[in-house]
Amino acid sequence: MTGPTADPAPDVRRTRWRMLLQRHMSKIVLAPSCAAILLFVYGFVLWTTWISVTPSRLLPVYEFAGFDAYVRLWQMGRWHIAMTNLILFGGLFVLVSLAVGVLLAALIDQRIRAEGLLRTIYLYPMALSFIVTGTAWKWILNPTIGIQQFVRDLGFEDFTLDWIVRHDLAVYTLVIAAVWQSSGFVMALFLAAMRGVDGEIVKAARLDGASTARIYWGIILPAVRPVFFSAVVILAHLAVKSYDLVVALTGGGPGFATDLPATFMYEMTFRRNQINVGAASAIMMLATVMAIIVPYLYSELRGGKRV
Amino acid sequence: MSDDAAPPPGRGPAALAGRLALFAVLGLFALYYLAPLLVMLSTSLKSIDEIRSGSLLSLPREISLEAWGHAWNKACIGVDCSGLAPYFWNSLLLVVPSVLISTLIGAFNGYALTKWRFRGANAVFALILFGSFLPSQLVLLPMAQTLGWLQIAGTTSGLILVHVVYGLPFTTLFFRNYFVSLPDDLVKAATIDGAGFFQIFFKIMLPLARPILVVTVIWQFTQIWNDFLYGASFAAGDAQPVTVALNNLVNTTTGVKQYNVDMAGAMIAALPTLLVYALAGRYFVRGLTAGSVKG
Numbered sequence: 001m002t003g004p005t006a007d008p009a010p011d012v013r014r015t016r017w018r019m020l021l022q023r024h025m026s027k028i029v030l031a032p033s034c035a036a037i038l039l040f041v042y043g044f045v046l047w048t049t050w051i052s053v054t055p056s057r058l059l060p061v062y063e064f065a066g067f068d069a070y071v072r073l074w075q076m077g078r079w080h081i082a083m084t085n086l087i088l089f090g091g092l093f094v095l096v097s098l099a100v101g102v103l104l105a106a107l108i109d110q111r112i113r114a115e116g117l118l119r120t121i122y123l124y125p126m127a128l129s130f131i132v133t134g135t136a137w138k139w140i141l142n143p144t145i146g147i148q149q150f151v152r153d154l155g156f157e158d159f160t161l162d163w164i165v166r167h168d169l170a171v172y173t174l175v176i177a178a179v180w181q182s183s184g185f186v187m188a189l190f191l192a193a194m195r196g197v198d199g200e201i202v203k204a205a206r207l208d209g210a211s212t213a214r215i216y217w218g219i220i221l222p223a224v225r226p227v228f229f230s231a232v233v234i235l236a237h238l239a240v241k242s243y244d245l246v247v248a249l250t251g252g253g254p255g256f257a258t259d260l261p262a263t264f265m266y267e268m269t270f271r272r273n274q275i276n277v278g279a280a281s282a283i284m285m286l287a288t289v290m291a292i293i294v295p296y297l298y299s300e301l302r303g304g305k306r307v
Numbered sequence: 308m309s310d311d312a313a314p315p316p317g318r319g320p321a322a323l324a325g326r327l328a329l330f331a332v333l334g335l336f337a338l339y340y341l342a343p344l345l346v347m348l349s350t351s352l353k354s355i356d357e358i359r360s361g362s363l364l365s366l367p368r369e370i371s372l373e374a375w376g377h378a379w380n381k382a383c384i385g386v387d388c389s390g391l392a393p394y395f396w397n398s399l400l401l402v403v404p405s406v407l408i409s410t411l412i413g414a415f416n417g418y419a420l421t422k423w424r425f426r427g428a429n430a431v432f433a434l435i436l437f438g439s440f441l442p443s444q445l446v447l448l449p450m451a452q453t454l455g456w457l458q459i460a461g462t463t464s465g466l467i468l469v470h471v472v473y474g475l476p477f478t479t480l481f482f483r484n485y486f487v488s489l490p491d492d493l494v495k496a497a498t499i500d501g502a503g504f505f506q507i508f509f510k511i512m513l514p515l516a517r518p519i520l521v522v523t524v525i526w527q528f529t530q531i532w533n534d535f536l537y538g539a540s541f542a543a544g545d546a547q548p549v550t551v552a553l554n555n556l557v558n559t560t561t562g563v564k565q566y567n568v569d570m571a572g573a574m575i576a577a578l579p580t581l582l583v584y585a586l587a588g589r590y591f592v593r594g595l596t597a598g599s600v601k602g
Contacts, residue, residue, distance in 0.1 A: 026423030129533035
């Protein structure tokens, strides 16, 4: 600087202070977010954990009462139904979404016309709220006005599709709607990965006379294996968190035949005044998610990939 | 000979048959995905008499927007009969600040984590990232209490706070992964020229970040607009977002069930995100694949 400065001291001091500030600015900028996450995520998880070992019913009380709430939770028939449903719904949802998504990706990969249009159609459900799509599916699956009535009107008097009102089958309607919502997303994931597979190997296989089906089975699908892993984690995670879909489609019914842990937790906490049991069920949900996420993150990080 | 990885379009009747089968399968799937939307739309345009007499898939005989009008400002949600309109504005009032604030903070975080790295920056990132895997059920109870203490329970401000906080892991993730791919030399050069932390952010990084900015805004917009759980748990009566109001509308048991109004309501609640998808589907897909952990 060439300015006429009579006293350089304040300037130097200011510069030094500015440099110090500059150096720590990134920490200062991150601090509020970190504080918020520490409180609202970690703090709240501990809070919920603590509630789950207290005698809290209508209002939270903060005294230790042992693991009573967990014992009661696992004695409740309704919780067993919710967990069984989660395994049934989650398992089918993940498998069918994967199958449909991979199939669509492979089909769209065949250099077809109207690819853009088809992709748009397959993926749009993901942009919608489960409350909206649940409302639509509830109406379509309603036996007296939906598909069942439609097919009967066509002359097939005995046609029955009344899953949504059946105790034993209502949970499968959740799968139908959830697959409809998410399989396009699986397709997008796989399509992107398939486009990245080395074309030379495929060309060589084709010269050797391998059929398209064989090429997909033997070369392309194994090459996109990491996507299977990610897709399973994402879908399973979605299944554990499913709440709005159940609320909109079946309301947990008939009875509580389509309860999932997420709806169970809400019911116990906000409607039945059993907030310690609600908290205990939330902790069980966290444990389930962790069982899926931790191995995934571990392998991602170990592989040296960016998260 | 094709120089592409995809199979060469074959000749002969066998290849033609294969092609036809391919399109048949794709077409059937397209129908499966489109059917609910078409049924929703066509039902919403029918009169209630026509719904009872006609069938699910028949097109409306005469198009009537009455159900839409009814859903918009006459339908009863609880005891209040002013339609979805006020709740629609609630959602808008909620989504705009929530998206802007969470995106801006995410951009700052991503920039700070990658361009002014400090010891433990990765640990900080991991700490923040965990929030994106958390099942919302873990925070419902403490959050309800905290909002009560802050005296913003049941209000839109409370809900904005919730969406900003739990959106942060995602917005930070997006910007962090984007900024990490930009050369560090940009910052170094600018520092030598005397630019500071914020100058570099606003003059260099933010303009460069336009693609990820669009992705993040769309992502947050759809997530917050479509949210139901937080809205149902933390917003009371007048402050409820449109998804909660729609659910109440559909599950109102009094009176004759007006399916056309229900479907019109669902369409109204779906329109903003459908519009975003139609206008910026490309970015929507990118957002899904970049931050695909949110449920």
